[in-house]
Amino acid sequence: MPKFTLNDQEIEAKPGQTIIQAAIDHGISIPHYCYHPDLPIDGNCRMCLVEVEKMPKLTPACTTLASEGMIARSNNDRVKEAVRGVLEFLLINHPVDCPVCDQAGECRLQDYYMVYGLHTSEIPLDMKVRKRKVVDLGEMVVLDQERCILCSRCVRFFDHVTGTGEMQFFGRGDHNSIGTFEDRPLTNPYSGNVVDICPVGALTSRDFRFKARVWFLHSTDSICVGCSTGCSTRVDHRDGTIFRMIARRNPEVNKSWMCDEGRLSFHRLQQWERIARPMRKSVDGMQAPITWEEAFISVDSNLKEIASKHGRESVLGFASASATNEALFLFNRYMSEKIGATHFEFRLDGEDRTVTEKEDEILRRLDKNPNTTGAIKLGFANEHLGGIRGAIEAARSGKLKAAVIIYFKPLIARAGDDEKEALIADLVNALEYSVVIAPYKANWQKAASVLLPVAAWTEEEGTYTNYQGRVQFAGQAMLAEGDAMPAWEVFAGLLYASGESRLWLSFDEVFQSMKESVTIFHNITLEQARREGALATE
Amino acid sequence: MKRPAITINVSDIAERETSFAKEMFAPLAGMGLTFTRMMQNVSGKIRPTISYPEERRSYSERYRGAHILTAREDGSPRCVACYMCATACPADCIYIEPGEHPDPHIEKYPTRFEIDMLRCVFCGFCVDACPEEAIIMSRETEICAFSRDETIWGIERLMRRPELAEFGLGYRPNAELVDSRLAFVPKEKLIMSMPNSITLKEKAEMIPHVTFDPRK
Ligand code: SF4
Ligand code: SF4
Ligand code: SF4
Numbered sequence: 179m180p181k182f183t184l185n186d187q188e189i190e191a192k193p194g195q196t197i198i199q200a201a202i203d204h205g206i207s208i209p210h211y212c213y214h215p216d217l218p219i220d221g222n223c224r225m226c227l228v229e230v231e232k233m234p235k236l237t238p239a240c241t242t243l244a245s246e247g248m249i250a251r252s253n254n255d256r257v258k259e260a261v262r263g264v265l266e267f268l269l270i271n272h273p274v275d276c277p278v279c280d281q282a283g284e285c286r287l288q289d290y291y292m293v294y295g296l297h298t299s300e301i302p303l304d305m306k307v308r309k310r311k312v313v314d315l316g317e318m319v320v321l322d323q324e325r326c327i328l329c330s331r332c333v334r335f336f337d338h339v340t341g342t343g344e345m346q347f348f349g350r351g352d353h354n355s356i357g358t359f360e361d362r363p364l365t366n367p368y369s370g371n372v373v374d375i376c377p378v379g380a381l382t383s384r385d386f387r388f389k390a391r392v393w394f395l396h397s398t399d400s401i402c403v404g405c406s407t408g409c410s411t412r413v414d415h416r417d418g419t420i421f422r423m424i425a426r427r428n429p430e431v432n433k434s435w436m437c438d439e440g441r442l443s444f445h446r447l448q449q450w451e452r453i454a455r456p457m458r459k460s461v462d463g464m465q466a467p468i469t470w471e472e473a474f475i476s477v478d479s480n481l482k483e484i485a486s487k488h489g490r491e492s493v494l495g496f497a498s499a500s501a502t503n504e505a506l507f508l509f510n511r512y513m514s515e516k517i518g519a520t521h522f523e524f525r526l527d528g529e530d531r532t533v534t535e536k537e538d539e540i541l542r543r544l545d546k547n548p549n550t551t552g553a554i555k556l557g558f559a560n561e562h563l564g565g566i567r568g569a570i571e572a573a574r575s576g577k578l579k580a581a582v583i584i585y586f587k588p589l590i591a592r593a594g595d596d597e598k599e600a601l602i603a604d605l606v607n608a609l610e611y612s613v614v615i616a617p618y619k620a621n622w623q624k625a626a627s628v629l630l631p632v633a634a635w636t637e638e639e640g641t642y643t644n645y646q647g648r649v650q651f652a653g654q655a656m657l658a659e660g661d662a663m664p665a666w667e668v669f670a671g672l673l674y675a676s677g678e679s680r681l682w683l684s685f686d687e688v689f690q691s692m693k694e695s696v697t698i699f700h701n702i703t704l705e706q707a708r709r710e711g712a713l714a715t716e
Numbered sequence: 717m718k719r720p721a722i723t724i725n726v727s728d729i730a731e732r733e734t735s736f737a738k739e740m741f742a743p744l745a746g747m748g749l750t751f752t753r754m755m756q757n758v759s760g761k762i763r764p765t766i767s768y769p770e771e772r773r774s775y776s777e778r779y780r781g782a783h784i785l786t787a788r789e790d791g792s793p794r795c796v797a798c799y800m801c802a803t804a805c806p807a808d809c810i811y812i813e814p815g816e817h818p819d820p821h822i823e824k825y826p827t828r829f830e831i832d833m834l835r836c837v838f839c840g841f842c843v844d845a846c847p848e849e850a851i852i853m854s855r856e857t858e859i860c861a862f863s864r865d866e867t868i869w870g871i872e873r874l875m876r877r878p879e880l881a882e883f884g885l886g887y888r889p890n891a892e893l894v895d896s897r898l899a900f901v902p903k904e905k906l907i908m909s910m911p912n913s914i915t916l917k918e919k920a921e922m923i924p925h926v927t928f929d930p931r932k
């Protein structure tokens with residue numbers, strides 16, 4: 179372990195780390211543009227210059243290995259003067275059109291100018307080299323060549339992460355500019371990532387363009403619920419509307435990337451019509467709104483009655499692999515302890531097989547549910563029925579009388595989604611008594627005996643277990659619509675109505691109970707789940 | 717060191733001298749003053765009363781009244797929908813919806829720009845914040861309306877309300893620097909005497925019927 183000194187502070191670097199990496203690990207920030215933790219090192223922007231004793235010139239911290247006994251400085255006047263000089267060069271031809279630039283507020287040029295620059299530009303406006311603005315690069319990205327500082331992060335992303343190499347520099351000297359060959363659109367399914375990594379406003383998001391200024395937005399750490407990879411994300415929202423979702427760095431799952439489909443998936447969430455209130459089918463076969471209290475009591479007594487009349491095997495708990503671990507935990511507890519049910523299922527189409535199967539070589543997985551592993555580990559895949567088709571058969575033959583069904587539509591559409599939803603509808607139609615728990619409205623729900631609205635992702639706190647078995651936390655960004663409540667709260671209510679002495683009142687309490695009673699979650703803390711997640715191990 | 721006491725010059729005003737004759741004369745002197753004022757009013761020498769609203773007092777050049785959105789040469793708003801004004805606004809009363817401008821060098825423009833005039837506290841922060849001199853203030857104070865909806869002013873009203881000429885320009889700290897234009901059409905009777913587009917640098921007298929200026 180090489181030990182070196184940075185700004186009079188003794189730092190122990192990991193072998194092979196450069197000065198900037200060791201500094202970031204120890205909370206010392208060195209200004210940089212081209213360095214990115216998940217891209218190969220390039221050393222072209224010259225912003226990270228530091229002074230190292232016995233070296234004649236300043237040296238870039240991103241390319242210099244930290245070695246034993248090295249004495250480096252990043253905060254003296256010589257370094258600051260050099261950084262200021264670099265910044266002044268970068269800004270020579272920069273348009274500084276921050277008022278119309280979507281990056282403003284999170285722009286590294288603005289930030290470093292306030293810390294290191296504060297110089298007056300010597301270049302008159304009409305002498306600046308003009309380049310092309312508003313270049314259309316397809317569905318995800320809009321390019322502004324003038325704002326580019328030629329850091330090559332985007333070039334390296336397409337060369338080394340996706341391996342498709344769409345972007346490159348053209349021209350020389352002042353006229354050196356970034357672009358794609360003949361302005362061809364970026365069709366890569368990961369191209370939205372270059373918007374995240376571009377340190378300035380050269381690459382901006384087509385979807386987020388002009389939607390909001392970033393300083394008005396509130397951020398909530400979350401995960402993408404588009405597939406079983408569960409990329410760490412940050413959701414930016416205001417007044418109950420999500421404006422964008424961007425990747426959050428998690429070296430264990432997604433590095434700094436996420437796929438474009440996932441990036442845009444929140445739009446579907448906001449388009450679908452929601453169920454406003456709990457509903458119950460009355461004698462005339464029509465559903466009428468009821469209160470939550472009535473719903474809990476009637477569901478509980480009806481389920482118990484069926485279980486005592488037709489036996490415990492006549493009741494099924496049908497989970498969704500998109501529900502949170504907490505909801506599934508209380509669901510299982512209610513069904514097995516209070517009703518005595520033995521049938522538990524969640525599989526619409528062999529999710530337990532596809533959960534780890536890759537859709538491509540980077541992030542995406544075939545299973546479009548975020549919590550399939552959680553559903554398996556919490557006991558929703560017993561072999562009695564063998565998936566939803568078995569359940570429908572059992573219901574048609576009269577062996578199965580009642581079921582509690584959670585259904586979340588997948589946020590990323592794939593062929594076959596409608597068929598899967600039709601299977602759920604078939605199950606509901608075949609049952610004598612069905613309780614459907616769902617956030618979004620659908621036609622088939624009219625057949626349900628009781629319909630309970632629940633919060634969707636971003637409206638509730640929850641943990642999800644991804645394909646690796648990693649438990650990750652997703653925060654709450656907004657309130658649920660209408661009377662909807664988080665799914666765990668529905669089961670907490672049912673448990674309480676059924677005579678359980680304990681009433682779970684917050685997400686933290688449910689997580690704690692789950693941790694105590696399910697062995698694989700014993701060692702997981704909420705802090706880990708909030709950061710990079712923790713593996714649920716036997 | 718002991719500080720010396722501060723001496724303040726106070727003029728000694730003696731008790732008003734009075735006498736029987738003065739006391740008898742005082743009401744007459746008062747009536748004389750009243751009479752002189754009456755004659756001055758009747759003859760039109762001074763007029764402390766004005767016939768509002770046909771006549772108005774003239775406010776200072778820095779008066780912060782209802783906002784004006786200034787225009788480019790072609791009459792479109794100068795505003796680039798940067799939200800600086802909305803960010804600075806302490807009353808949170810500016811609502812902007814941006815759109816994609818066909819000219820890539822302008823890039824962004826407001827498809828909607830609304831100020832809720834009843835929420836506005838006329839602090840002028842929006843004018844200070846604007847990097848484009850796209851929003852300035854007028855000396856217009858009358859923001860009466862029959863319904864709440866009418867007090868929310870949109871782009872058209874902020875830019876081109878015809879009554880602008882009657883009030884004149886207000887707070888515009890960068891007037892000398894910027895060449896932004898006003899693009900309004902004055903009311904009919906004024907068309908002859910008023911230009912329908914002036915730049916802020918021009919010193920246009922825009923308040924034709926103010927007759928009383930207390931400073932003069
Ligand atoms: S890239 Fe940064 S400095 Fe350049 S115009 Fe955009 S916000 Fe301003
Ligand atoms: S477009 Fe952005 S990421 Fe790409 S080289 Fe320019 S500044 Fe760097
Ligand atoms: S004058 Fe003040 S309160 Fe009124 S719109 Fe401008 S910033 Fe807001």
Ligand code: SF4
Pocket residue numbers: 277794795796797798799800801802812842845846847848849850851
């Ligand atoms: S600050 Fe000026 S340019 Fe920006 S949105 Fe407001 S009026 Fe428009």
